[in-house]
Amino acid sequence: MRILAFASQKGGVGKTTLAGHLAVAAEAAGAGPVALIDADPQGSLAAWWNERQAERPLFVRAQVRGLAGQLDQLRMAGVRLVMIDTPPNASNQVIATIVRASDLVIIPTRPSPHDLRSLGATVSLVRVADKPMIFVINGAPVRARITAEAAVALSQHGPVAPALIHQRVYFASTMTNGQTALEAVPGSKATSEITELWTYVYQQLSISVRRRVTHGKQDIPA
Numbered sequence: 001m002r003i004l005a006f007a008s009q010k011g012g013v014g015k016t017t018l019a020g021h022l023a024v025a026a027e028a029a030g031a032g033p034v035a036l037i038d039a040d041p042q043g044s045l046a047a048w049w050n051e052r053q054a055e056r057p058l059f060v061r062a063q064v065r066g067l068a069g070q071l072d073q074l075r076m077a078g079v080r081l082v083m084i085d086t087p088p089n090a091s092n093q094v095i096a097t098i099v100r101a102s103d104l105v106i107i108p109t110r111p112s113p114h115d116l117r118s119l120g121a122t123v124s125l126v127r128v129a130d131k132p133m134i135f136v137i138n139g140a141p142v143r144a145r146i147t148a149e150a151a152v153a154l155s156q157h158g159p160v161a162p163a164l165i166h167q168r169v170y171f172a173s174t175m176t177n178g179q180t181a182l183e184a185v186p187g188s189k190a191t192s193e194i195t196e197l198w199t200y201v202y203q204q205l206s207i208s209v210r211r212r213v214t215h216g217k218q219d220i221p222a
Contacts, residue, residue, distance in 0.1 A: 005101075009095065040086065052178035103209055112146070119135075140167060147164065
């Protein structure tokens, strides 16, 4: 089983929207069963899932304190991929627990100086846990110079996903009724961006798992 965490200690960067969209993209690509865990007390991911008509991705209510046991149950149930949406402004201990359980950490950020400056604490936690991470530029203005500048700045600290997620109305509008852009508008640019991002994330996740197995870290079997 593979575990993917979405982490940022700054709110408003689109973690929940990315988690929902990538979970649906993963199911469509045959990487499921996928289970979502909403570790954010605000419950935005849970609210989205409760509006869904489709049975997948699965949704699991879990407490961070009992996360290891919950992941064991999902593994035994045949779940192949878990995505965890973390809370903003959480204690370091909460985020660290989730990061340590993960194979790969996605750090979403919007391409603004304020958002970029706020990444330090999250990056430090991931590095202390010695986990691979990728930055995802989310909510990017179309054809804006600031997006390219943000990508360059982020690349000094870690890998940046080549698939940019632009500011498109379909991302937000579909999440309000339990859907994603992939389901509501399959031929849209929003769908193309998420599909491209999932392809990259899956490649990085596979690399991470292979490295873990190679180095004998078998705590979370692939």
